[in-house]
Amino acid sequence: MKVVISLIVLTFLSFGNGWAKDGETLFKYKGCAGCHEKTKDSIGPSLATISKAYKGDKKALLRFFRGEAKPIVKPENFKLMEPFQSMLKNMPDKDQNAIADYILSH
Numbered sequence: 001m002k003v004v005i006s007l008i009v010l011t012f013l014s015f016g017n018g019w020a021k022d023g024e025t026l027f028k029y030k031g032c033a034g035c036h037e038k039t040k041d042s043i044g045p046s047l048a049t050i051s052k053a054y055k056g057d058k059k060a061l062l063r064f065f066r067g068e069a070k071p072i073v074k075p076e077n078f079k080l081m082e083p084f085q086s087m088l089k090n091m092p093d094k095d096q097n098a099i100a101d102y103i104l105s106h
């Protein structure tokens with residue numbers, strides 16, 4: 001019984017809203033990794049390509065997340081990214097920050 005309870009608590013902690021998730025976990029959990037690989041451009045540009053385009057400018061990347069700035073990496077393919085920009089826009093600041101840090105670390 002104890003084990004079951006611990007498992008439930010652990011699951012709740014790792015997926016619950018209040019739990020601080022690191023950028024990489026969020027990136028996978030939100031489905032971003034399905035289109036963005038680390039170093040190879042696939043459906044979406046790779047994290048390395050995005051990071052290079054933004055040159056460490058986290059403020060600019062956050063503006064894109066919030067829909068305040070136009071895409072600069074591959075604007076012609078933005079249609080695919082658009083629903084995920086809406087998702088990013090609605091995330092709490094700390095999650096947006098964690099994902100931005102994770103992308104720019106490539």
Ligand code: HEC
Nearest residue numbers: 030031032035043044071072073074075077078080081084
């Ligand atoms: C269905 C595939 C798909 C998914 C899932 C996806 N993206 Fe994208 N993403 C793209 C495509 C295609 C582009 C290229 C268009 C563009 O530059 O906006 C892109 C571009 C980007 C860019 C570069 C924006 C720019 O300035 O051009 C960032 C940053 C980004 N995605 C982050 C994310 C994050 C974070 C998630 C998860 C919340 C995510 N993507 C999920 C397809 C996807």
